[in-house]
Amino acid sequence: MSAWPKLDYAADKGTVETLHLLLQLIGKLPVRLHPWINHGWHVALRLTPSGAVTRSLPAGARYFAVELDFLEGAIKVDCGNGFQSVLPVAGKTIAKVSRELGSLLADLGLPAPLHGAPNELPDPIPFAEDERPREWDADAARRLHEAFLCADRNFNLFRSLYLGKSSPSHLFWGSFDLAVTRFSGRGAPAHSGGVPNLPDSVTREAYSHEVISAGFWPGGGGFDEAAFYAYAYPTPAGLADQDVEPDAAFWKAELGEFILPYAAVREAADPDFEVQRFLNSTFVAAGGLLEWPQGLVIDPPPSVGRPPHSA
Known part of the structure; x- marks a missing residue:
């Protein structure tokens, strides 16, 4: 059996769209809380063993990160002091998740600029108004x-x-x-x-x-x-x-x-x-x-944990 899982966009479309909108919601946080990094790299999320997470985000003298856990169907807020708060999202509308996440962040004394609507989608509905049922498989x-x-x-x-x-x-x-x-x-x-x-x-x-x-x-x-x-x-x-x-x-x-x-x-x-x-x-x-510059591609691949061309 292949280690690469089978994907079926037609069958999984509802869950894919739910994941997309939830990532859009948490993605608004680095847009509004992190300094701009070239080409918008600061807003991109990093994959984790269970989902996708924001960069560390400033909150005064504190820092926090927000992760969408694909496996548990939850948004996790890591406050950096060993405390993590978990918000289940499976089966909820985007509007409900937006309200609950905003309240959770506020209760933790963290900024919650979650307003607005999705980007790069036609006819987006503001997060706070999106009461459409959402699939979660x-x-x-x-x-x-x-x-x-x-x-x-x-x-x-x-x-x-x-x-x-x-x-x-x-x-x-x-x-x-x-x-x-x-x-x-x-x-x-x-x-x-x-x-x-x-x-x-x-x-x-x-x-x-x-x-x-x-x-x-x-x-x-x-x-x-x-x-x-x-x-x-x-x-x-x-x-x-x-x-x-x-x-x-x-x-x-x-x-x-x-x-x-x-x-x-x-x-x-x-x-x-x-x-x-x-x-x-x-x-x-x-x-x-x-006609890109020559000599920038390494061959053969470097060893894990070792700089290229090192002895």
Whole structure:
């Protein structure tokens, strides 16, 4: 049996959408409490063995972090003094979770700027007003978390092979994708913006410099199944015509990205190897057309716990 779990976006869509909105809710905290870090990296969440967590957030002289636990169906608030408060979320509306989380944070003497509405979604409903019933399938949440962890493992390896500027492997709650991004060090043309319910200034800062980015998302947003993706900004002429690996990968013109269906990865004899083929071949294709600086990719991979080229 594959260590990569089976995903079925059509069957699990309700739970995927619930997870997405809950991550959007806790994602508002670093937006409003943490200093801006280049390309919006401060708002992205980090995967944990059980879910996804914010950065440490300042609260006067105190610090706290908020995690969505996929496995327990709960939001956990870690106050940094050994005290953790748990708020069950399974089966609740987003409005109810928003009210209860706001009250919980206030009772702990922590800031709770949870107002507003989701980003990067069409026709968003403010959190406080979203009383629509929400699905929660514990098995679907567990499988999606396992898939994110498999992708994270591969993205961390891919990141370790690049000596230039690279983002961490982190989860963007707006588009609900885990991503890792490499930079050439050169500036890029101003982005046109136009992302639904996201200020153009945010998009333009995110793409202020040349990038080759890869990621994983559970489905939706133009491709209704779980998949890996890769793209470059700016998109060089001829990128769509480049040969990339493995054979299951293809160019999705509507998205302007290469796509590798998750199902093809899971069914492969060596899923991790297939992901690395995809990440490396798409990077080589885009980097070659954009004439990125040479000598920044490490080969062979470094040992765990040892700097590259060390004795």
